[in-house]
Amino acid sequence: MGKWSPLVAVCLGGFILLVDVTIVTIALPDMARTLDASLNGLQWVIDAYALALAALVLASGSLADQIGRKRTYLGSLVVFGLASLACGLAPTTGILVVSRAVQGIGGAAMLATTLAIVNVTYHGRDRGIALGVWGAVAGAASATGPVVGGLLTEFLGWRWIFLINIPVAVVAIWLTAKVVSESRNPHARGVDVPGVVTFTAGTAAITFGLMEAGQHAWASARVLGWIGAGVVILIGFAVLQARSSNAMLDLGLFRQWSFPVVLLAAMAFSFAAFAYMPFLSVWLQQRLGMQALAAGLVLLPMSLAAFVVAGTVGRHLHSVPFRYTLGVGLGLIGLGALLLTTGDSWAVTLPGMLVTGLGVGVTGQALPGAIMATVPHHRAGMASGALNTFRQLGFALGVAVLGTVVSHAPTFDQGLDSSYVVAGIVGLVVAVLAVALVRSRNAVHDPEVEQVLRAEA
Template identity: 55%
Template sequence: MPGCTVAVMRRWLPLTAICVGTFMLLVDVTIVNVALPDIARDLDTSFTQLQWVVDVYALALAALVLGAGSLADLYGRRRLYLIGLVVFALSSLACGLAPDAGWLIAARGVQGIGGAIMFATTIALINTSYEGRDRGTAFGIWGAVLGAAAALGPILGGALTELDWRWIFYVNLPVTVLAVGMTLVAVREARQPGAPRPDVPGIALFSLGAGAAVFGLVRAAADGWAGSWGPVVAGLVVLAAWVLVELRRPAPMLDVRLFAGRSFSGIMLAAFVLNGAAFALLVYTSLWLQSIGGLSPLQAGCVFIPLSVVSFVVAAGGGRYLQTQPPRFVLGGGLLLIGAGCLLMTSVDADSTWRTLVAGLAVLGAGVGVANPTLASAALAAVPRERSGMASGAVNTARQLGFAVGVSVLGTVFATGASGALRDAGTPDPSGVASALSAGQAPGILAGADPQARAGLADALGSGYAAGLDGVILAAGLAGVIGGLLVLLLVRAAPPGAPAEPSRPAEAAAAAAH
């Protein structure tokens, strides 16, 4: 019996090493949410800087995960995974030591690069580490880890921020040491024979275009659209150039012809909207709970327990059944649940407390639990077999890009709603106050006010933040509902296990080279 137990542990040690790294890098997408007020107070950040602390990590993940996958095919997936772990650890240390906002943003960007390298190798490492039924079990566990990581981030962030916000980054160091040790012991090297050189022009153009567009959206949230159109338009032009370049390359980072298929386009839309609607709003919700509601970071993190628990239970309990259902109904239904959950929370006003959010967060969690586990398998079923690695990378790219765009777009929605309410209340410089509110600076504004005016100012700040947050939640809800309806229209009814359409011979040869 002991020998059997040791054999079982040894068999699943590679998966454990991969899941430890995956969990860590995905937790860091949302772990900073509840720490934002403390970061803002400690580093004296602006609204724009806080947005970039969150966005630059997701943007680096989105921009580089496909390119990192081609590097892993060429130079070895285990080697790249280890490099990603080391980069992630060193940048996490730099984040924890950050003396100012600029340093923190730069370190978060490097952290995203390490995360992209790790994330790009995980599916291939699992694929080469397991076979048959074990491979299916491994991917099921890995999918549950994906959902749990995003949902548990705010709770873990709240607990660590009670010590100091810097611990949300320092905690990555011992976890990385554990993951590196297990990887060296248990994971074997694998590479793709005859893998092509990385698509450097494609990687550079996509990163530049996406970065410029998100920069413009973040700037619009803080300063208005007057001076923000330039970066957005420039980013879209660069992305258009990227499409033209990818169409002409024999081994592109992403074969954009895949988007000619309605199902593939609908699945990418689902991945984009899921993270943009379900998780981007948590940034503004967490700030409201602490700076207006007076909750501690841990208490604010615990408010999201309904989202975390329900999403995990639904994904773990119903994942196998959902995998047998047509993806159009699973993904579309999941997004509609996300939209409904958000709309249940749109009654936020100046007198609301955290209890206003509970029911909506639970429904939102159910939507995440329904849709999240099916995304990867649906994408694989929608493309030719030789494009499966590209499809899984595209799903990860769409997820993180949706989060980055969601945070920036919802920032504009918040600023518009909050400044309008503050203007109606007669607050001087409503736009500036709205920007300070979204940076978690409500306590500082009250502390610096005339004592006799604090009560009226507190009411105005509460009403202003509630108006901004209500707009954010409504926008996320509408995105979920509209996205769900579009997915129902676009995605074919074939279940994920159905064979994908065969590619044309010329495309198959190019894909095999990739």
């Protein structure tokens, strides 16, 4: 087979991994009708996947370094494919949520290995081409997710948004087994199991507590108990990381303000730009009576605006101080959320979608470079994994928080409008923090690292 066959193999996996982040959004109303799911249940369908990605992507990278990237990628494709089958056949909301979590476990390992395989397979000019193709495929997956989800849901049913993954995964497994060479890190130290367990338990407990706030008072013992337990567990995680010689996250990186603020910006990026999407989808279909495909097309202007920014000015943004690109990008995302409102037509969403898309384009380009510029080059892998972790964590927590805002409002429309305001405030506040506190250098000067950043953005 040709030299680009390994690239095709990882792009197939990367596509189904990333498309499943957004494809589910449009199918939520149909899932609710079929499974008699509550709003809280629908939130968990989204968050189970995002939390698994957030909790395990760093550990998956360590595992791949130790046992082999090809082996890890093949195993993750098998897990993802079987979990997709379980999602597609799920008879209840509970089984669907568990299956989504398993799907996220496979997705975390795929996310941790795809770029690594490209980096060790290609060199020089070929690496630049391969990373560019991978980045284009990743962008296309995120952009087309709602439209593909609308097509499948409207004409075949929501179960097919998961079942369609199976033939793609089978082809990717076959191709990977034939054309991808094994590689590993001879200096790998293994997986930080205590760190993985405590981080997963802590973030899951806080997310559960936030979701429970949608059904109980914020000051209830149930809500405060879960959130408090999550905070205590995360404190334990920090203690373990400080004492471990094999920590999944080097706490020494937090000694300068720029690193944690960039991670906060990554959380705010996902929170302010995407966390209200599930509720917007419900509004479009249940309040305005739109079909699934039409609702998916309403979300397309954001992706198109982001693509325009990335294709026209994206490559020039690394010459601008990162605090300004993060500030402008998050500021636009916050403004876009504040421009969103409910009404009698989908057209009221257009100004907010477009402005948010511009902010997504700027911030998405800036985040990878900003995080790399705050750490030594030998910590680039950990920094990249931390960035992916906090982006997914911001989405998971955002869905939980905004779900409580929607649940406690007198009407769904009022709750959705309030969720836009909360998202907008988060974006604007973190934009100010980024401008004030990020002090990393303006650019990353390692050419190979720059290629990876462009692909990740």
